[in-house]
Amino acid sequence: SSSDKSLTIATVLPLKGCLVLVSACTGGDLNSYRLRNAESAVYTIFMEDSTRTKESFRNAAEFHGMKVNVFDAKTSSFQKNETITDTIKMLCGYSTGQSLFVIRSKVEGVCRWLEEAISEYCRQRGFPRASFINAGDGRHEHPSQEFLDEFSFLEHKGWDTSSIHLALLGDLFHGRTVHSKVDGLRIYRKVFVDLIAPPELALPKMYEDRMIAKGYLVRKFSSIDEYLSQSKVATIWYFTRLQLERMGDKVLDKSMDLRKSVSMRKDFLDKIPPNTKFFHPLPRDARYPTLPFWLDGSELNGWDQQSQNGYFTRIVLLGMLGGHFGDDFRSDLKKACSPGPPSSPQLQLLQSPDSYSPTQGLRDVPADLDLGYSSALYRSSDFICEELISPTNKRKEKGSEAVGLVPIDKGVIIENLAAGQDIDRVWSLMYMVRDILDLHGVGGQGVRMSGDGKASGFISVPDVDISNWDRQPLKRLAAISPGSMLKVVKDGHVDKEFRLKVPPRVYNFKDIVCKNKACVSHPGNGQREVKPFFERIGDGTESEIAFACKYCETQHSFWEIWNYQFTYAATEYLQI
Numbered sequence: 001s002s003s004d005k006s007l008t009i010a011t012v013l014p015l016k017g018c019l020v021l022v023s024a025c026t027g028g029d030l031n032s033y034r035l036r037n038a039e040s041a042v043y044t045i046f047m048e049d050s051t052r053t054k055e056s057f058r059n060a061a062e063f064h065g066m067k068v069n070v071f072d073a074k075t076s077s078f079q080k081n082e083t084i085t086d087t088i089k090m091l092c093g094y095s096t097g098q099s100l101f102v103i104r105s106k107v108e109g110v111c112r113w114l115e116e117a118i119s120e121y122c123r124q125r126g127f128p129r130a131s132f133i134n135a136g137d138g139r140h141e142h143p144s145q146e147f148l149d150e151f152s153f154l155e156h157k158g159w160d161t162s163s164i165h166l167a168l169l170g171d172l173f174h175g176r177t178v179h180s181k182v183d184g185l186r187i188y189r190k191v192f193v194d195l196i197a198p199p200e201l202a203l204p205k206m207y208e209d210r211m212i213a214k215g216y217l218v219r220k221f222s223s224i225d226e227y228l229s230q231s232k233v234a235t236i237w238y239f240t241r242l243q244l245e246r247m248g249d250k251v252l253d254k255s256m257d258l259r260k261s262v263s264m265r266k267d268f269l270d271k272i273p274p275n276t277k278f279f280h281p282l283p284r285d286a287r288y289p290t291l292p293f294w295l296d297g298s299e300l301n302g303w304d305q306q307s308q309n310g311y312f313t314r315i316v317l318l319g320m321l322g323g324h325f326g327d328d329f330r331s332d333l334k335k336a337c338s339p340g341p342p343s344s345p346q347l348q349l350l351q352s353p354d355s356y357s358p359t360q361g362l363r364d365v366p367a368d369l370d371l372g373y374s375s376a377l378y379r380s381s382d383f384i385c386e387e388l389i390s391p392t393n394k395r396k397e398k399g400s401e402a403v404g405l406v407p408i409d410k411g412v413i414i415e416n417l418a419a420g421q422d423i424d425r426v427w428s429l430m431y432m433v434r435d436i437l438d439l440h441g442v443g444g445q446g447v448r449m450s451g452d453g454k455a456s457g458f459i460s461v462p463d464v465d466i467s468n469w470d471r472q473p474l475k476r477l478a479a480i481s482p483g484s485m486l487k488v489v490k491d492g493h494v495d496k497e498f499r500l501k502v503p504p505r506v507y508n509f510k511d512i513v514c515k516n517k518a519c520v521s522h523p524g525n526g527q528r529e530v531k532p533f534f535e536r537i538g539d540g541t542e543s544e545i546a547f548a549c550k551y552c553e554t555q556h557s558f559w560e561i562w563n564y565q566f567t568y569a570a571t572e573y574l575q576i
Helices: 002-024 052-063 082-092 111-125 145-155 181-187 207-215 224-228 255-261 266-271 303-321 375-379 424-435 473-480
Strands: 039-045 067-071 099-103 131-137 163-169 191-194 217-221 235-239 277-279 382-387 411-418 443-449 455-462 487-489 493-500 505-507 533-537 546-549
Touching: 039 052, 039 277, 052 067, 052 131, 052 145, 052 303, 067 163, 082 111, 082 382, 082 411, 099 111, 099 181, 111 131, 111 411, 145 163, 145 181, 145 235, 145 277, 163 181, 181 191, 181 207, 181 487, 191 224, 207 217, 217 224, 224 266, 277 303, 411 424, 424 443, 424 455, 424 473, 473 505
Parallel strands: 039 067, 039 099, 099 131, 163 191, 163 235, 191 217, 235 277
Antiparallel strands: 382 493, 411 455, 411 487, 443 455, 487 493, 505 533, 533 546
């Protein structure tokens, strides 16, 4: 959160000053900044190469007097297909004090998963709660780098948080340090961001949209040449290297032209505003640096100091997670003790009201009373809304006739399925619904065409008893077909109507999957304990609502989260 970043920066400033003084004389005392707990352990687990992040954390841990364990992933049981969850469980038991894990991985969302899973494991085993620091996960984010970047920017700006004008250059698509700027820049009241990258390296739309949603003013340029041809030039430039190891062959073929568009040249210097600083998370590609070596001795060089700041900020990060700094901060006990899976703090979710209860709206009725409809419908008010029907104005069931089916006297009807979608998708959804609700071999279905030519699905199921339906199939139906209607028919009339809304969370279903193949929950990564979990995002309208993966934050449409295998085509069925 932004408050955590502010605390970190406020703590780093006196610490850095104290260390500088100690290097000049012998009168300083650093003990007040040290954890001084020899039983606390820091594990650096780097499954991708690193110099600055790994070494700064190692030295920061030694500053605190902690046990430092440099975990060799290349010779570990990862090579025997052990999951990272099993590995971390084992390591938590190798110290009587708290364990802190600094993890870099190609798999995205690892730390978010481990924070959830291992916290519960430590509680059950009576271990001190473990802490996790994301030192870069794939092309997702690098929040610990963001701490030191924001500290470096503020140091350059004289600690002014009123506004920042920042140019982000280079490989913005793969650059996880850039992606972390979405949250990190919130410490400023006004944010102006210039994105400088060719289309092949442009910032993913998800991050650009999140910047705009936070009120940042965002401009885009395809090259430094184009950027310097206009007058509003930033005084803080943040370069990133081209991450060739993450690029496909098509992009690699253009690598020289792509580098040229985001590399500094001597003829650009006259157009750079006074008091400008260049920053870079490093390393530079020595063969083709976007920041050439002839800049190293210039006043533009801010990256060397930025790199050194990593040591100070990581001392503070370890101190915070070890409970030494920031003891004036308290966790939200109400959220910590709430039932059910924890939600992601990074996502702007549509939250239920504080007074909401899973049993809200449930009627107190005898257990043996035949309602004729499921009480689960009333325990699902977060995604099912009853449409009021006057007892004196109950309509005859005529929808079946509209699609060539015989009207039913008793049962259920599900209509308005996949409204507005193409015919193939409408038919696919109807059979998917039947599978989900176990309605095989009964009733009929058809496609209804509206006056404007839009299709929607209709399912009619006679003599079905829905009193045994629970939240899961209903929630699933709502997730795949928001806006559809569920009608309960009695004596040939529609007795109850329920409109299905998008549920706030979708999880615990065998046929959902995150489309990001790098996500920790994706089955291709072999992390068998991690199940897909999606959270609703958007403004509440069906056209804008989407789902975001809880772990890697990749956004999905309704259809993209489902891994359901369709084995039929619309041409096999009669369109009414």
